[in-house]
Amino acid sequence: MPHRKNTADAVPERMPTPATVTIPMSMHIGAPAVPVVKVGDSVKVGQLIASPGGFVSSPVYASVSGKVKRIDDMLMSTGRFMKAVTIESDGEQAVFEGIRPPEVTDLKTFLDAVRDSGVVGLGGAGFPTAVKLSVKDLSQIEAVIINGAECEPYVTSDTRTMLDDVDWIADGIALLQKYLEVRRVVIGIEANKPRCVKAMEAMASGMTGVEVKALPPMYPQGGEKVLIYNTTGRVVPEGKLPIDAGAVVINCTTLAAVAKYIKTGMPLVEKVVTVDGSAVREPRNVIAPIGASMQSLFDFCGGFKSEPKKVLYGGPMMGIAVPNTDFPVMKNTNAILALDEKDAVLPEPTACIRCGSCVDACPLRLMPAAIEAAYNKRNVDKLRALHANLCMECGCCSFVCPAKRMLVQTNKLAKGLIAADNAARKAEADRKAKEAASMPGKEAAAK
Amino acid sequence: MNELTVSVSPHLRSGRTTRKIMLDVLIALCPALIASVFIFGWRSLLLTGVSAAMCVLCEYVWEKLLKQPVTVSDLSAVVTGVLLAFNVPSTMPVWELLVGDAVAILCVKMLFGGIGCNFMNPALVGRVVMFFSFTADMTNFPAPAGTVDALSSATPLALIRAGSIGWSELPQILLGVHGGVLGETCAVALLLGGVYLCARRVIKPIIPLAYLGSCLLFMWIFGSPQPVLAIFSGGLLLGAIFMATDYVTTPTTDLGKLIFGLGCGLLTALMRCFASSAGAVTFSILLMNLVVPYINDLTAPKPFGGVEAK
Numbered sequence: 001m002p003h004r005k006n007t008a009d010a011v012p013e014r015m016p017t018p019a020t021v022t023i024p025m026s027m028h029i030g031a032p033a034v035p036v037v038k039v040g041d042s043v044k045v046g047q048l049i050a051s052p053g054g055f056v057s058s059p060v061y062a063s064v065s066g067k068v069k070r071i072d073d074m075l076m077s078t079g080r081f082m083k084a085v086t087i088e089s090d091g092e093q094a095v096f097e098g099i100r101p102p103e104v105t106d107l108k109t110f111l112d113a114v115r116d117s118g119v120v121g122l123g124g125a126g127f128p129t130a131v132k133l134s135v136k137d138l139s140q141i142e143a144v145i146i147n148g149a150e151c152e153p154y155v156t157s158d159t160r161t162m163l164d165d166v167d168w169i170a171d172g173i174a175l176l177q178k179y180l181e182v183r184r185v186v187i188g189i190e191a192n193k194p195r196c197v198k199a200m201e202a203m204a205s206g207m208t209g210v211e212v213k214a215l216p217p218m219y220p221q222g223g224e225k226v227l228i229y230n231t232t233g234r235v236v237p238e239g240k241l242p243i244d245a246g247a248v249v250i251n252c253t254t255l256a257a258v259a260k261y262i263k264t265g266m267p268l269v270e271k272v273v274t275v276d277g278s279a280v281r282e283p284r285n286v287i288a289p290i291g292a293s294m295q296s297l298f299d300f301c302g303g304f305k306s307e308p309k310k311v312l313y314g315g316p317m318m319g320i321a322v323p324n325t326d327f328p329v330m331k332n333t334n335a336i337l338a339l340d341e342k343d344a345v346l347p348e349p350t351a352c353i354r355c356g357s358c359v360d361a362c363p364l365r366l367m368p369a370a371i372e373a374a375y376n377k378r379n380v381d382k383l384r385a386l387h388a389n390l391c392m393e394c395g396c397c398s399f400v401c402p403a404k405r406m407l408v409q410t411n412k413l414a415k416g417l418i419a420a421d422n423a424a425r426k427a428e429a430d431r432k433a434k435e436a437a438s439m440p441g442k443e444a445a446a447k
Numbered sequence: 448m449n450e451l452t453v454s455v456s457p458h459l460r461s462g463r464t465t466r467k468i469m470l471d472v473l474i475a476l477c478p479a480l481i482a483s484v485f486i487f488g489w490r491s492l493l494l495t496g497v498s499a500a501m502c503v504l505c506e507y508v509w510e511k512l513l514k515q516p517v518t519v520s521d522l523s524a525v526v527t528g529v530l531l532a533f534n535v536p537s538t539m540p541v542w543e544l545l546v547g548d549a550v551a552i553l554c555v556k557m558l559f560g561g562i563g564c565n566f567m568n569p570a571l572v573g574r575v576v577m578f579f580s581f582t583a584d585m586t587n588f589p590a591p592a593g594t595v596d597a598l599s600s601a602t603p604l605a606l607i608r609a610g611s612i613g614w615s616e617l618p619q620i621l622l623g624v625h626g627g628v629l630g631e632t633c634a635v636a637l638l639l640g641g642v643y644l645c646a647r648r649v650i651k652p653i654i655p656l657a658y659l660g661s662c663l664l665f666m667w668i669f670g671s672p673q674p675v676l677a678i679f680s681g682g683l684l685l686g687a688i689f690m691a692t693d694y695v696t697t698p699t700t701d702l703g704k705l706i707f708g709l710g711c712g713l714l715t716a717l718m719r720c721f722a723s724s725a726g727a728v729t730f731s732i733l734l735m736n737l738v739v740p741y742i743n744d745l746t747a748p749k750p751f752g753g754v755e756a757k
Contacts, residue, residue: 001459153459225752238754310452316459323453344452346460350521351563353465356699364751367699387750395457402463403563409455 001219001317001399003192004153004276012160012272012285015300017089021064021291022074023049024084027330028120029127030056035085041068046266047096049085052115058128058331059118062096063269063289064089077313077320077327084328087291101265107138110179110262117261118268118331123147123158123222123251124314126332129258132250133180135243142246144182145231146173146255148189148196149215149222152315155335157272160285161253162189162196166203171263172255173210180248185210186231187252192217219317220394224249226363238390253334273329275301277337279308288329294336295325309344312337317395347404358397358407364390368397368407375414380421388414465562469522471649475640476529476689482623482633486591487537491629494535494544499528501545505552506561515561523562527551530570533630533685534729535577538589543581547573567736568696571729578726586725588626602626603680604719607673620679627681634679641688650692653701657708658687658715665716677719686728687711696736703739703746710735 026032031054043049043062050060070086102113115130135141146169150158162169176182187200191214204210213231215221225236227249234245242249257268269290276283281302288297294311298304312319313327314335329336358368367386374382388411397407483491502524510517531547551573559565578585588602603620606612619625623633631637644650659678666674677683691697691711698707711731718727 001461229751235752237752238750240752308451310454310458312458317457319456319458321451321453321456321458323451325451339458343458346454346458347464350465350518351561353468353523353563353694354699355468355694357463359699359748365748365753366750367747369699370747387753390750390753393456395459398457399459400461400463402461402465402468404460404464406455408457412455 002153003217005156005159005192006154006283007156007274007276007285008159008193010156010160010284011164012157012287013300014287015292015297017064017091017093017289018292018296020069020086020088021289022084022086022293022328023060023063023291024074024076024082024328024330025050025053025060026076026082027060027126027290027332028058029125030054030058030131032082033057033060035071035083037068037071037085039068039071042066043068043087044094044096046099046269049087056128056131058120058130059116059267060085061118061267061269062087063291065092065094066090077322095266099265101263102261104175104179104262107179110175113262114258116267117258119254119257119261120268120331121251122254122257122271122332122334124318124332124334126330129250129254132248135180135248138181140243140246141180141182141248142234143184143186143232143248144176144180145227145247145249146185146187146252147222147224147227147249148187148193148200148252149227150193151190151217151219151221151223152317152319152335153219154274154276154337155315156274156285157334158251158253159193159196160272161256162193162199165253165256165260166199168256168259168263169200169252170203170207172259173207175259175262176250176255177209182248183209187212188215188221188227188231189213190215190217190221220363220392220396223363223392223394225392238387268331271329271331271333273297273333274335275337276335277308277312277339278343279304279306279338279340281305290331291328293325294322294327294329297329297336298325298338304338306340308338309341310339312339316343317399318393349405350403352403352405355402357400357402358405361396361400363394363396364392366391368411369405371414372405372407372410375410375417378417380417383414383418389418391415465521465523468649469526471644471647472526472689473522473529475643475649476526476533476630478636478639479533479630479633479685480529482636483533483537483629486623486632487589487629490537491532494537494539494541494629495529495532497541498532498544498548499525501548502528502531502552505549506557509553509557510561518562521562524552524556527556527569527573530630530689531573533689534570534574534628534682535585536588536627537629538587539581539584543577543584546580547577550576563695565695566739567733568690568693571690571733571736574729575726575733578729588628590626591624591632603676607671607677607680610672612673612676614676617676617679620676631682631685634684637684637688641684644688644692650688651701651704653704654691654697654708654711655687657705658691658711659683661709661712662687662715663712665713666720669716669720671716671720681719682728683715686732690728691732691735696739698739698742698746700743700746700748703742706742706746707735707739710738 033050035050044065047062066089069088073081074084119129121127236245391411506524551569555569555572714731
């Protein structure tokens with residue numbers, strides 16, 4: 001698989017403040033945030049505009065200073081509508097007066113600060129970091145793994161964090177050691193980033209309990225389960241969380257963002273975004289305010305050198321295609337790619353020749369072609385037996401398939417089929433339980 | 448704003464295609480074809496060309512008649528045609544070969560749903576049909592051009608059984624200057640093709656090595672007078688490298704491939720030592736083709752972190 005880390009040497013550059021930003025209330029896994037501003041309100045950089053909508057949620061802050069122009073529904077890349085706050089920038093970028101470092105003295109205040117930072121999994125998953133770090137029993141944590149693998153082709157924003165924000169990462173590790181009582185920290189980096197490995201090793205040499213592991217540069221090295229196995233040798237069982245294997249995995253940029261908030265009080269309002277792809281004139285890393293449109297980032301990168309035919313959030317293996325370039329940069333956006341016609345058009349699938357490439361390629365040792373066959377027969381039991389739910393949708397099977405089968409797509413559908421069947425089974429069980437409860441006489445007779 | 452394509456990830460695909468794989472197989476078959484022209488004359492080339500054309504034609508006509516998408520450009524029919532031609536003597540009447548081609552493509556491949564759906568190797572079934580339909584023509588092995596000695600027209604396997612062959616014959620056997628079907632005789636050319644396929648990662652060497660190794664071992668155990676020479680004789684190399692490695696009719700996992708290769712080796716050794724050796728390789732592979740679904744079930748990989756459902 002090609003690496004295409006064209007922008008690895010591109011020091012992030014700050015783009016001009018866009019005229020407007022549109023900030024969705026859901027840039028994380030969990031309940032959407034609830035707006036606390038009204039149309040017409042004046043806001044400043046770092047000011048809270050939406051508070052968490054539940055425990056698994058995250059607050060949202062203004063990324064520009066100006067006036068709230070609209071609060072309405074916008075179409076998300078998932079195809080669903082989501083409330084979003086649109087702010088018209090005044091160009092001042094005035095910082096909110098209330099910005100001050102949080103008081104962190106113990107685990108509780110640390111977790112509160114992480115929550116208030118607005119930081120979610122910045123590697124792409126968007127899982128609220130405070131929830132991830134809320135481990136009931138701290139002794140369960142055998143190792144914290146800092147994910148610097150960055151295995152997706154093109155993407156270099158984590159690379160830049162490891163080169164440019166060493167101090168923030170060091171601060172973050174110190175915080176974890178202090179408040180989560182972490183004894184072992186492993187930084188996992190793909191060996192195709194020797195400068196990052198060196199920078200992290202230099203940092204680790206001045207700390208205790210921190211080790212750097214250079215991993216083979218092989219997609220999907222940064223997949224959570226893969227990374228845990230390759231750094232600690234532990235296997236996360238199906239349906240369990242990394243903590244059940246004694247591990248907490250946190251992306252390096254995520255950790256740096258947490259540390260930055262605790263030191264400065266400035267929550268997550270901007271992101272380093274890799275802008276690349278065959279249609280982009282000047283690929284580079286851009287510091288973009290959250291909510292800036294993709295188009296404004298492409299414009300900052302010299303526009304397009306050829307007509308873009310596909311635009312993605314994230315890398316080409318797991319990235320999400322969007323229908324236009326008005327979509328905003330979100331908290332978990334690490335890259336946006338614009339692909340020209342040659343890269344955008346996918347080959348037509350042909351018949352499976354049972355070559356077994358997909359089985360060899362699957363990092364979780366699944367049988368994608370067998371899952372496809374079972375899905376085509378809507379055989380839910382077989383799909384369960386094949387562990388279709390384990391699939392992390394990394395895309396390796398579709399990548400290698402010589403017949404160009406859409407194996408990932410089918411596996412997603414298979415998961416949906418299993419979920420629907422689970423729901424139907426549960427409804428049936430509930431109905432039976434209800435029936436039994438309403439007819440006590442029959443039950444007694446049966447006895 | 449122009450139209451953007453929206454599709455499910457991944458948005459990046461490898462350059463491998465079915466067509467490129469089949470093309471690699473054809474390239475790997477070229478040394479044996481060239482050797483065959485040198486050993487048996489131009490008729491080898493004629494038969495190979497006609498056979499490939501017939502297979503493509505059968506697939507094309509079938510798909511046209513059934514209004515299915517035409518798939519002949521994937522070159523799999525060409526591979527079947529070439530392999531089938533490799534399994535007949537250079538003196539085979541053309542029409543008989545055409546019958547074999549039609550059976551292979553129409554009955555074995557297309558009737559079961561086309562590429563990827565056949566449960567037995569089409570070329571081998573075609574060969575069996577020809578073997579029983581045209582036994583005399585299929586077993587009339589011509590002498591290589593310009594040779595007159597005993598090994599010329601008799602196949603080495605027959606001579607090994609008769610005990611009238613020794614190590615001095617090894618170079619002749621490796622070069623393939625002896626009687627046999629047109630693509631099987633030149634061991635050096637076939638091995639060259641096998642190395643090419645492995646180097647291009649079209650096949651893994653597991654099945655050929657397991658097949659050849661176990662066949663050698665079992666023939667030695669069963670008391671064959673010349674097990675080593677027997678490995679390089681008959682259709683064993685052609686079968687082990689090009690037939691027993693067909694994706695569709697062989698197991699998926701490495702362990703499955705190993706079992707498949709061992710099974711082929713045992714069956715071939717049994718047939719060669721205790722039955723008529725003609726067609727031993729063909730029948731061994733076909734029999735093993737039939738148990739592939741069971742081997743696949745037995746050797747399914749255990750998912751990473753998988754927990755058995757209750």
